[in-house]
Amino acid sequence: MNDKKVLILGATSDVGKALAQVYAEQHFQLVLAARNVKDLEPIKSDFEIRNEAKVEIAEFEATDYSSHPAFIDKVGTPDICICVFGYLGDQTEAENNWDEAKSIMSINYIGAASILEEVAKKMTDKKTGTIVGISSVAGERGRQSNYFYGSSKAGFTAYLSGLRNRLFHKGIHVLTVKPGFIDTKMTAGMDLPKPLTASPLQVAKAIAKAARKKKNTIYVLSMWRLIMYIIKTIPEGIFKKLKL
Amino acid sequence: MKKISGWGNYPLVDSEINRFDTERELVKLLASESKTIARGNARSYGDSALAHNVISSLSHNRMLYFDTEKGILKCESGVLFNDILDVIVPKGWFLPVTPGTKFITVGGAIASDVHGKNHHGEGSFSNYLDEFEIACADGSIKICSPSNEQELYQATCGGMGLTGVILNATFRLKKIESAYISQKQIKAKNLDEIVELFDEYKSATYSMAWIDCLKGGNAFGRSILICGEHASFEELSTNQKKAPLNLKPKKKLNVPFNFPAIALNPFSIKAFNALYYAKNYKKVMEGVIPYEPFFYPLDAINNWNRMYGKNGFVQYQFVLPKEGGKEGLVKILKKIRSKGMGSFLAVLKAFGEQNDLIAFPMEGLTLALDFPVRKGLFEFLNELDVIVLEYGGRIYLTKDARMDGQTLAQSYPNFSKWKAIVEKYNPNFKFASTQSDRLNITS
Ligand SMILES: Cc1cc2nc3c(=O)[nH]c(=O)nc-3n(C[C@H](O)[C@H](O)[C@H](O)COP(=O)(O)OP(=O)(O)OC[C@H]3O[C@@H](n4cnc5c(N)ncnc54)[C@H](O)[C@@H]3O)c2cc1C
Ligand SMILES: NC(=O)c1ccc[n+]([C@@H]2O[C@H](COP(=O)([O-])OP(=O)(O)OC[C@H]3O[C@@H](n4cnc5c(N)ncnc54)[C@H](OP(=O)(O)O)[C@@H]3O)[C@@H](O)[C@H]2O)c1
Numbered sequence: 001m002n003d004k005k006v007l008i009l010g011a012t013s014d015v016g017k018a019l020a021q022v023y024a025e026q027h028f029q030l031v032l033a034a035r036n037v038k039d040l041e042p043i044k045s046d047f048e049i050r051n052e053a054k055v056e057i058a059e060f061e062a063t064d065y066s067s068h069p070a071f072i073d074k075v076g077t078p079d080i081c082i083c084v085f086g087y088l089g090d091q092t093e094a095e096n097n098w099d100e101a102k103s104i105m106s107i108n109y110i111g112a113a114s115i116l117e118e119v120a121k122k123m124t125d126k127k128t129g130t131i132v133g134i135s136s137v138a139g140e141r142g143r144q145s146n147y148f149y150g151s152s153k154a155g156f157t158a159y160l161s162g163l164r165n166r167l168f169h170k171g172i173h174v175l176t177v178k179p180g181f182i183d184t185k186m187t188a189g190m191d192l193p194k195p196l197t198a199s200p201l202q203v204a205k206a207i208a209k210a211a212r213k214k215k216n217t218i219y220v221l222s223m224w225r226l227i228m229y230i231i232k233t234i235p236e237g238i239f240k241k242l243k244l
Numbered sequence: 245m246k247k248i249s250g251w252g253n254y255p256l257v258d259s260e261i262n263r264f265d266t267e268r269e270l271v272k273l274l275a276s277e278s279k280t281i282a283r284g285n286a287r288s289y290g291d292s293a294l295a296h297n298v299i300s301s302l303s304h305n306r307m308l309y310f311d312t313e314k315g316i317l318k319c320e321s322g323v324l325f326n327d328i329l330d331v332i333v334p335k336g337w338f339l340p341v342t343p344g345t346k347f348i349t350v351g352g353a354i355a356s357d358v359h360g361k362n363h364h365g366e367g368s369f370s371n372y373l374d375e376f377e378i379a380c381a382d383g384s385i386k387i388c389s390p391s392n393e394q395e396l397y398q399a400t401c402g403g404m405g406l407t408g409v410i411l412n413a414t415f416r417l418k419k420i421e422s423a424y425i426s427q428k429q430i431k432a433k434n435l436d437e438i439v440e441l442f443d444e445y446k447s448a449t450y451s452m453a454w455i456d457c458l459k460g461g462n463a464f465g466r467s468i469l470i471c472g473e474h475a476s477f478e479e480l481s482t483n484q485k486k487a488p489l490n491l492k493p494k495k496k497l498n499v500p501f502n503f504p505a506i507a508l509n510p511f512s513i514k515a516f517n518a519l520y521y522a523k524n525y526k527k528v529m530e531g532v533i534p535y536e537p538f539f540y541p542l543d544a545i546n547n548w549n550r551m552y553g554k555n556g557f558v559q560y561q562f563v564l565p566k567e568g569g570k571e572g573l574v575k576i577l578k579k580i581r582s583k584g585m586g587s588f589l590a591v592l593k594a595f596g597e598q599n600d601l602i603a604f605p606m607e608g609l610t611l612a613l614d615f616p617v618r619k620g621l622f623e624f625l626n627e628l629d630v631i632v633l634e635y636g637g638r639i640y641l642t643k644d645a646r647m648d649g650q651t652l653a654q655s656y657p658n659f660s661k662w663k664a665i666v667e668k669y670n671p672n673f674k675f676a677s678t679q680s681d682r683l684n685i686t687s
Binding site: 012039042043045046049050185188 | 263265266268306307308309310320327331
């Protein structure tokens with residue numbers, strides 16, 4: 001058994017479960033957090049039985065900001081904290097219903113920033129730790145098809161780079177992950193191009209490796225770096241006319 | 245939409261595959277209009293896990309409870325036997341019953357009520373089943389055991405997914421001292437000898453035989469009986485004793501693409517058999533071997549099913565009652581030989597008694613043969629069906645892709661009783677497979 005502890009926020013997600021597997025195999029203690037604790041129970045027993053892992057579960061609601069300090073007090077300061085939860089939402093719905101737009105923005109940006117501020121405080125006290133935030137390539141340029149999601153991830157990406165800058169001086173590392181497509185519940189039913197789509201386990205392995213090597217930003221599949229470079233260099237005058 | 249099939253790659257069906265993680269997600273899926281059928285790891289050969297809409301259990305695969313003292317395991321229905329073995333063997337436990345592949349799910353094990361090489365003494369999988377939970381057509385979830393929701397329990401074991409989607413199951417394991425099997429292989433000159441050998445070795449925990457379907461004359465029915473016992477610690481070699489419950493992972497071979505069906509003419513089958521026999525040059529051979537090659541010899545080659553070419557193949561497995569069964573077997577083997585419809589693999593086994601509602605096994609002999617799909621095959625198999633019926637036998641649904649509904653109804657004595665229970669829990673045939681439609685169970 002390793003005495004290192006990893007906190008996974010959004011552990012019922014496909015990427016969260018894959019991360020738990022990767023860290024269980026490396027004998028980390030797991031703290032799995034999600035808004036439906038009941039869904040975490042089978043996941044907990046599974047890792048206990050298969051990996052003989054030490055697993056704690058905890059309830060976590062991203063938009064219940066005021067609960068975040070107590071949450072982190074309860075689960076304790078982890079060595080690694082991975083912010084996995086996210087909400088793609090429905091762009092068209094969000095254009096017609098502000099509640100949906102607000103959900104997208106408050107889960108992906110405010111919720112993430114709120115909890116990571118608390119984690120950062122605790123890690124600063126301990127003078128050690130790694131924070132991983134899963135943002136998205138969608139945050140690199142707003143597109144008509146998902147700009148609420150994209151802008152919230154853009155905010156999160158900017159937040160993470162600021163946090164990295166601040167915590168670097170405290171011996172704490174921050175990793176930003178910008179996965180391209182991942183084959184998960186979030187994208188179920190979408191027709192994703194295979195070569196550009198990673199499996200949750202692929203993403204999880206890449207994250208664990210990048211966290212260990214103290215990388216700043218990763219894309220998982222390197223093709224995405226090129227694609228995003230091209231997308232970012234299209235002049236706005238042309239970009240606005242595209243149907244993206 | 246995606247083309248899917250069973251292990252035999254026949255038939256192919258355009259299908260939408262839906263997965264579920266949690267019970268909640270399953271109930272949501274069941275609320276939709278479409279007809280559907282549960283699908284595990286698709287190791288059934290024919291069309292029992294096929295439909296235009298299927299519900300895959302493969303993401304519902306968490307282990308829930310393992311009592312390492314008493315040997316009781318509870319897990320979700322999509323957990324594979326392979327994963328269970330990885331967990332339980334190092335702790336000194338084994339599956340109570342296992343088929344010839346470990347890549348099946350717990351749900352599939354119940355729905356087909358699978359048997360193993362120990363059926364003659366230890367029965368089928370459901371004998372070790374304490375309880376399961378199942379989601380029925382109306383979305384209700386029922387806890388079933390031999391004493392609770394009895395009729396639903398009985399109709400589900402061997403019920404081919406037609407009563408609902410099994411969510412999880414609790415079953416008893418078997419204590420072992422090592423991950424090894426002490427194996428004995430005995431050569432039988434002909435059919436009479438192998439049938440006698442089965443009797444002589446009926447106290448062996450595990451037994452089955454490879455049978456050569458092509459040889460005629462004096463050697464008609466020549467076979468090799470393979471018996472096994474879980475090896476005790478004392479029986480192990482010094483090397484094996486170092487880690488008695490842990491096997492080293494082995495590299496697997498791959499069949500990378502569909503072989504042309506031509507590779508499987510009677511010549512290649514003969515060559516295969518000759519090779520197989522040459523290895524067993526002595527009458528009796530003994531050894532202590534890891535459990536994997538003993539139980540799962542075919543799992544060493546990934547996708548071996550592709551060897552039959554892109555038209556696929558069917559497996560024909562029937563059982564004939566002890567009384568008169570041998571005569572029927574001779575008839576069938578002779579027919580296969582005369583038509584040159586030889587099977588690459590033929591497995592012969594003796595079953596013990598079993599009187600469950602819809603289970604396949606009955607006391608007698610069971611033979612399983614593979615046939616590549618080609619012109620004339622189905623007509624030929626219909627002729628075999630007639631012989632099976634004539635001798636009071638029946639055909640295993642989890643292997644079937646072509647029998648007709650009448651044969652099914654005639655050969656399973658409790659068929660109408662079972663069907664009535666299916667209709668009670670699945671009134672509008674929400675659960676229907678290509679197979680159950682073909683067999684007029686749900687159509
Ligand atoms: C190489 C090989 C060797 C084999 N040897 C044997 C043997 O020795 N003995 C034996 O008995 N069988 C044997 N089989 C057959 C195999 O064990 C069965 O077909 C088994 O049911 C396959 O399980 P599966 O998870 O792949 O199920 P599938 O093939 O996906 O489904 C089989 C049936 O189970 C139903 N089902 C699956 N999951 C559920 C669920 N969660 N709830 C309700 N219904 C469900 C399906 O609807 C379908 O009717 C063998 C198969 C192979 C490929
Ligand atoms: N899938 C992709 O193609 C893709 C691409 C780029 C980036 N990403 C990002 O990668 C991360 C993981 O994605 P995924 O595809 O694995 O997602 P997923 O399987 O859809 O899971 C999303 C997770 O977020 C949780 N969540 C949603 N709202 C929440 C809230 N208010 N409070 C707490 N938890 C909440 C969900 O909890 P419940 O289980 O309770 O619903 C679930 O665990 C996300 O941040 C996503 O934005 C995904």
